[in-house]
Amino acid sequence: MASVSELRNIATQVRRDIVRMVHAAQSGHPGGSLGCADFLTALYFEIMERKPGFDMDGMGEDIFILSNGHISPVWYSVLARAGYFPLDELKTFRRISSRLQGHPATHEGLPGIRVASGSLGQGMSVAIGAAQAKKLNHDPHLVYSLHGDGELEEGQCWEAIMYAGAKGVDNLIATVDWNHQQIDGTTEQVMNLGDLNAKFIAFNWLTLQMNGNDMEEVVNGLKKAKSISGNGKPVCILMNTHMGYPVDFMIDNHEWHGVAPNDEQLAKALAQLPATLGDY
Amino acid sequence: MLYQYSDADKKETRAGFGDGIYEVAKKNPRVVALTADLAGSLKLNRFIKEFPERYFQCGIAEANMMGIAAGLTIGGKIPYTTTFANFSTGRVYDQIRQSIAYSGKNVKICASHAGITLGEDGATHQILEDIGLMRMLPGMTVVVPCDYNQTKAATIAIAAYAGPVYLRFGRPKWPNFTPADEEFVIGKAQVLTEGTDISIFACGHLVWKAIEAARILGQQNLSAEVINIHTIKPLDEAAVIASVAKTGCAITAEEHQIHGGLGDLIASVVARHNPVPMEMVAVKDSFGESGKPEELMKKYGLDTPNIVDAALRILARKKQDALAG
Numbered sequence: 001m002a003s004v005s006e007l008r009n010i011a012t013q014v015r016r017d018i019v020r021m022v023h024a025a026q027s028g029h030p031g032g033s034l035g036c037a038d039f040l041t042a043l044y045f046e047i048m049e050r051k052p053g054f055d056m057d058g059m060g061e062d063i064f065i066l067s068n069g070h071i072s073p074v075w076y077s078v079l080a081r082a083g084y085f086p087l088d089e090l091k092t093f094r095r096i097s098s099r100l101q102g103h104p105a106t107h108e109g110l111p112g113i114r115v116a117s118g119s120l121g122q123g124m125s126v127a128i129g130a131a132q133a134k135k136l137n138h139d140p141h142l143v144y145s146l147h148g149d150g151e152l153e154e155g156q157c158w159e160a161i162m163y164a165g166a167k168g169v170d171n172l173i174a175t176v177d178w179n180h181q182q183i184d185g186t187t188e189q190v191m192n193l194g195d196l197n198a199k200f201i202a203f204n205w206l207t208l209q210m211n212g213n214d215m216e217e218v219v220n221g222l223k224k225a226k227s228i229s230g231n232g233k234p235v236c237i238l239m240n241t242h243m244g245y246p247v248d249f250m251i252d253n254h255e256w257h258g259v260a261p262n263d264e265q266l267a268k269a270l271a272q273l274p275a276t277l278g279d280y
Numbered sequence: 281m282l283y284q285y286s287d288a289d290k291k292e293t294r295a296g297f298g299d300g301i302y303e304v305a306k307k308n309p310r311v312v313a314l315t316a317d318l319a320g321s322l323k324l325n326r327f328i329k330e331f332p333e334r335y336f337q338c339g340i341a342e343a344n345m346m347g348i349a350a351g352l353t354i355g356g357k358i359p360y361t362t363t364f365a366n367f368s369t370g371r372v373y374d375q376i377r378q379s380i381a382y383s384g385k386n387v388k389i390c391a392s393h394a395g396i397t398l399g400e401d402g403a404t405h406q407i408l409e410d411i412g413l414m415r416m417l418p419g420m421t422v423v424v425p426c427d428y429n430q431t432k433a434a435t436i437a438i439a440a441y442a443g444p445v446y447l448r449f450g451r452p453k454w455p456n457f458t459p460a461d462e463e464f465v466i467g468k469a470q471v472l473t474e475g476t477d478i479s480i481f482a483c484g485h486l487v488w489k490a491i492e493a494a495r496i497l498g499q500q501n502l503s504a505e506v507i508n509i510h511t512i513k514p515l516d517e518a519a520v521i522a523s524v525a526k527t528g529c530a531i532t533a534e535e536h537q538i539h540g541g542l543g544d545l546i547a548s549v550v551a552r553h554n555p556v557p558m559e560m561v562a563v564k565d566s567f568g569e570s571g572k573p574e575e576l577m578k579k580y581g582l583d584t585p586n587i588v589d590a591a592l593r594i595l596a597r598k599k600q601d602a603l604a605g
């Protein structure tokens with residue numbers, strides 16, 4: 001069990017990893033990655049029941065599916081710091097012959113990853129399948145998934161949301177990263193998502209909301225989600241975050257969705273993110 | 281050897297699938313079935329009755345079904361997805377590409393009502409591009425059995441074969457002529473009739489048409505070798521090369537577009553190893569239409585006489601080449 005201050009320290013180091021990785025590769029997606037650092041840190045270091053090592057089946061443990069695969073930097077950093085592969089490998093992000101592909105893949109055998117994602121809208125379906133398999137296997141563990149808010153514009157998401165609600169997939173906890181930003185602007189400008197909470201409830205889900213950039217709220221929110229799972233309905237967490245959090249020149253700016261910082265911007269960002277655990 | 285059949289032996293290949301998945305599910309508890317509101321069309325009734333907990337009705341939402349199938353493999357299941365070929369491929373190509381093929385998932389994509397013999401429903405449902413779409417995906421195995429018995433055997437065999445498989449079959453009753461107890465070996469072409477004058481490579485419903493054509497050619501003292509390419513990928517290249525070395529010319533016959541299917545595939549092997557005259561019996565870059573299966577086969581040039589005509593044309597070319605050479 002990690003304390004909230006320990007989790008904050010991990011998340012800060014993860015954020016340093018993110019900006020350094022994207023800077024080194026001069027490509028990648030820092031905005032959503034920074035916004036989800038608290039969530040993924042809490043999930044892996046506090047919430048999920050995980051077995052040592054990694055196997056594809058994930059029987060007898062909680063598993064996580066990332067649907068918005070472009071925020072791979074945050075997942076790679078958290079996976080490395082949770083011991084799935086050597087920290088040093090973060091240096092290879094987006095380089096040729098690396099296991100750390102631009103978008104997450106199983107193809108190169110990177111431990112921790114169970115399905116490729118990047119083409120949006122597919123992850124919830126996969127998470128539902130994994131959750132159904134757990135039920136068939138009498139495995140009481142949970143499946144967690146993470147989705148972008150803009151990603152919900154993909155029709156497949158709503159097929160999956162409808163299925164999970166109709167079939168009572170209650171061992172699934174799906175989180176939406178609600179940062180209101182997507183490539184071409186705000187979600188309100190591009191495609192207004194409307195009342196997401198009402199929409200999930202209408203599809204027979206249990207919902208809760210939390211501030212995804214407050215570690216205490218994230219831990220409590222995830223614990224609450226876990227406590228209400230298993231009651232015949234899937235659980236959705238609408239997680240309010242800030243894209244680029246907490247780097248001042250990136251925050252809430254959709255232009256940082258998929259742009260790498262230059263040397264000067266890197267220095268400026270790192271000055272706001274103290275090395276808590278040591279850089280890779 | 282010449283295969284025999286009578287009208288009483290006609291059966292739907294999709295019924296072979298339905299019987300096959302029931303048989304394999306009895307032996308292998310990891311086998312699960314998904315459908316997108318087409319359980320009856322895919323003959324899943326017995327499976328559903330016997331194994332209700334291993335059956336997933338996904339509604340009319342094929343993209344979600346493909347994703348759920350990918351997810352079920354994470355828990356060690358062997359999911360069989362079931363819908364029409366059109367909705368098993370083109371409609372869900374990106375889901376198959378990313379969540380199944382690129383992710384190396386052990387999903388069996390089982391596609392009925394393939395090709396023009398779907399009949400009266402017309403071109404919206406008559407996919408003639410699916411073999412091409414699926415064989416282009418890295419790591420995808422593509423199986424196109426020729427009759428009821430072979431579809432049943434293939435359905436059973438793919439459960440024990442690791443990795444994604446596309447299994448293509450059809451709607452109409454069709455001659456059931458392969459032995460009921462024949463083992464299905466993925467990737468191994470079958471020489472159905474041996475011959476020396478011409479090689480006829482066929483898949484699916486066109487295998488029977490090729491056998492009929494060989495019989496007619498035989499009456500003209502022309503010896504045709506009919507080879508059933510039930511596995512499009514991985515292709516049994518050695519069988520193709522060996523037959524063509526013997527006959528010196530080749531025809532392909534398939535219920536698919538001329539682009540991207542069996543014809544292109546055999547032509548690429550022939551071109552690389554032993555260029556010989558070739559003809560392709562396939563749909564010539566057009567959509568289908570409503571009609572009875574046999575009417576459509578005739579109108580779109582997929583019938584027995586089309587294979588015979590192609591054989592005679594190509595034998596004439598072979599003769600000319602020999603004289604010129």
